Amino acid sequence: MSALIMDGTSVATSALAETAERVRDFTARVGRPPVLATVLVGDDPASHTYVRMKRSRCARVGIGSRSVELPATTTTAELVGLLAELSGDPAVDGILLQHPVPGHVDERAAFEAIAPHKDVDGVTTRSFAAMAFGLPGFASCTPGGILRLLDAYDVPLPGRRAVVVGRSPILGKPVALLLLARDATVTCCHSKTADLAEVVREADVVVAAVGRPELVRGEWVKPGAVVVDAGYNPGNVGDVEHATARERAGLITPVPGGVGPMTIALLLEQTARAAEANAGLA
Template structure:
């Protein structure tokens, strides 16, 4: 029997509706509108498309958006200075640095210029530490969206073996920490892992987040595994061999329409959370 689809679009729609109501309540209570500022460096068409899409979603739930577009030759110091200005601006509730940035920019330095109380994308070291220690703060948006999606489909996490393929600081590492906090037993895999297939075969939950098309073969999966494909590659191809995986998994995310919508929904929910906290 084919796997059930974990429909990120519908789950995200519910979260966006909840967020829109929170925005209305916030505006009625404070007389101001939550504002998300996005810094965008360079002319990458995909990045510009993503920023336009996020602005449209902001408008749909009532969040104001501000785009700070910077030329490709912007230096790290210049970008850090602009982000610091946004961090100090009382009108700004959340800050998003659209990534990736041009190769000559120190992305980590730029991330760290974001004030922790405005880090609604969950990319700073402060946010990661707070998340890892279970303290108040913002989750990295894609990992946070993955956990919400698993919860929406009543996937039990306690005692389950979760294999995370990928160790990026804004996806692989934080999603493992969130799963660990929910009492899953977590194994990280990466480009240096030996016999990836054998490790995946033991997993109750597989999170594929490495950015290599169809790296995870369907035949590797334990029958009944839950598969979350957080990869997105040209041609709408994920990191999992979907056609084969859907006949072994119990639940699986599509690409697109799985993790992606959840990422944006969490970003907007956390922007409202930041506004509510700041008052």
């Protein structure tokens, strides 16, 4: 029997409707909409596509967007200076630095130039610490979106064994923290994990976030497990061998249409929250 598809597009649509109402209330009270500044460095086609999508969603819910596009030759110092300037601009409520940046740029230094109260993408060490300690702050958007999707499908997490394949600072590590905070027992896997197949076979919940097409084979999936594929590779291929995994899993996300829409929905919700806090309404 095939797994039930976890429709991120549908769940995100409902979340965006709630954010739109929140934005309308903010705009009526403050006299301007919340504003998200997006910063894109270089000419990566996928990054340009993602930023266009985010601006389109901003317009749909009434959030203003300010787009800053920088050449691939931009230095770390120049990028840090721009992000510091946006952080100090009272007309900007949230800041998104599109990942990845060109290789010569110190991405971590750039992320840390974003003021924590405008870090609506949840990429600073301050946001990471807030997730780790359960403090107020902004969640990393893809991990936070994954948790929202699991909630929407009533996936119980306390006591469940969750396996995260991937350990990046903006996806693998934070989603592991968020799952741990929900009382799941979490194992983080990576390129040096021995017997990855055996580890995945024990998982009640699998989150694939490694950026390698179909690394997680369908036959590794425990019957009835929940499979969240956070990968997106050329050709609309995820990190999970979807066709085979779907025949074994209980719930599974599609690629595209699973995690991606939830990421954007959470980004815009957190932008609205930041605007409220910045205006003294929260």
